[in-house]
Amino acid sequence: MAEPLGILPLRSFRDTVDKEQFTAARRDPRARVVSKQSFDEMKSHLLELYGDLDAEHSFEDPAGAEVDCVPIESQPSLRGTDGTIAVAPDLGPVLRGEPPQVPAQQAPRAPVNFHRRDRHGNEVYVPSGTIPIRRVRLADMARFATLSDFMRKSAGPSPVPPSAPDPDTGKNHRYAYTHQTVDNIGGHSSLAVYAPTITSDQVFSLAQHWYSGGTGNAHQTLEVGWQVYPAKYGHANPVLFLYWTADNYQSTGAYNLDSAGFVQTNSAWTIGGALSPVSTKGGQQFEMEHAAYLFGGNWWVYAGGTSSSDALGYYPTSLYSGGQMASKATEITYGGETVTSAVGWPAMGSGEFASAGWQQAAYQRNLYYYPTGGGAQWAGLTAEQPSPACYTLQLGAAAAPWGVYFFYGGSGGGNC
Structure with missing residues (x-):
């Protein structure tokens, strides 16, 4: 060697x-x-x-x-x-109302x-x-x-009144997101990938899916998307990231492969690795397609498609210790999140507000979820923009290839 x-x-x-x-x-x-x-x-x-x-x-x-x-x-x-490695299901048949197809090996x-x-x-x-x-x-x-x-990543989306940055970084998470309370075993969207600037006084900016269930300290999640987080990754490029928690971000959970948990099965992606190329305002848009699907005691995560060969790997449901996510999720959430440490919040998405639209604002499109009874349903989402001076979001629906979609983002600032 x-x-x-x-x-x-x-x-x-x-x-x-x-x-x-x-x-x-x-x-x-x-x-x-x-x-x-x-x-x-x-x-x-x-x-x-x-x-x-x-x-x-x-x-x-x-x-x-x-x-x-x-x-x-x-x-x-x-x-x-x-050492047994599970085999990923092909989710194509699910869109036709059929069971997922599992290769023999x-x-x-x-x-x-x-x-x-x-x-x-x-x-x-x-x-x-x-x-x-x-x-x-x-x-x-x-x-x-x-x-x-x-x-630790910290708690998920919740309405937060505008305020200046707090010395406690845990209070400095800001969002623009969409959500639906519904029993599900996963969902899907394609996310435009951008590279918002993060200064030394800021922490991260991301776009992701959240699949979650449980309340209080029993809140559990599976999360996937892209993230710019210089303190963690040592550079300013967006990366493909994963996260999970079984106890509301307290003592369980980890990013990527930073701790044992996620079983990777796909050689084509580096989890936590830099993504290139990225979208440019007014120019070409580059996307990541992601899906999550609960099957055979594992939460499968997909990247770049929903065939068996597109499966990135899986979180065994045993990680959730019999909690809500061990059997299903009860909430789907899609959107953006930022965190700051001292001065002001960073840009979200492209840095443009949702109203800027195509080739200017970041977006997620083709949003649907997988009901517990089988098949797939367009997401019936509610938009939340708890910090509208800094970040906005606009929901919409259109013919293929957009389906249910939203534009989102904003410039951030010191009073979010």
Whole structure:
């Protein structure tokens, strides 16, 4: 196996993690880790996460993040299991009112070649039988106060009265979103991908799906979409992200593959990896198509389509510990979310308000959900724009390929 050019091999990377010291990490002006104890917890988590993993190939993504291609059966989420990997259902028949079609077995995972080389000269490809995993570095984690802060996303959409940023970042989430209370086993939309600017005093801007159920501390979610989050990812590019929580963002849940949970089955996508190209105002629009579907005891997530081969992977329902999401969701939500830390809220979507419309404002289209009884239904959504001075949303419906859709976004500011 050839060593990657300009990238520390994964096995050597583990050795450097083991040797890293709190005092050295704190010299980075971006570091926020609060104590040696918190730093050591981060270190222990990384050493456990990567364990005895080895990569068959490594390369850098467009934003400079290291990506390791590891055997699919060795991924952290399969440790402690018998190694059986579920087979994804094809959701095409569901739109015709038929049951999902399940292949007899997963198609062989052929190499995925992106036909380019990274800045070091490494070929950007994923060998057969492996999945690409974005490497999490201790320096990434040390930009957060604690390990739990690194893992946590915080509560989902709720109306918030306009106010200036609060010292408690948890109070600084702002939204423009649509929702429907309905029993469901998933849903679908295509999201325009943009790259809103996030300053050093801001946290993130995203667009996503939420599938959720339960109330209070029993609130549970599955979330998927794109996100610009420089403190977490170390760059200003949008990334494909996942998130889950089983206890209202308290002690469970994690982004992407940052902790065991999501079982990735698709070699064509790097979860947490930079997305390119992105949409431009007044120009070409680039989309991500996502779906979620509960089948066979797993919440499947799809990217780029809804066929079996488009399945990104799955969250086992055992993660929800018998809570609402172990059997179905009761709410579907689609929209945008931003967070700030000190000065003002960042742009959402393209930075244009919903009224700017096509090729100017960001959008989601072709929104439908999967009822518990089978088939698919157009979403009957309610629009919420709790911070209209900063972010707006306009719902609509049209012929294919739009279906139920909405434009959303805004410039942000200091009084959202």
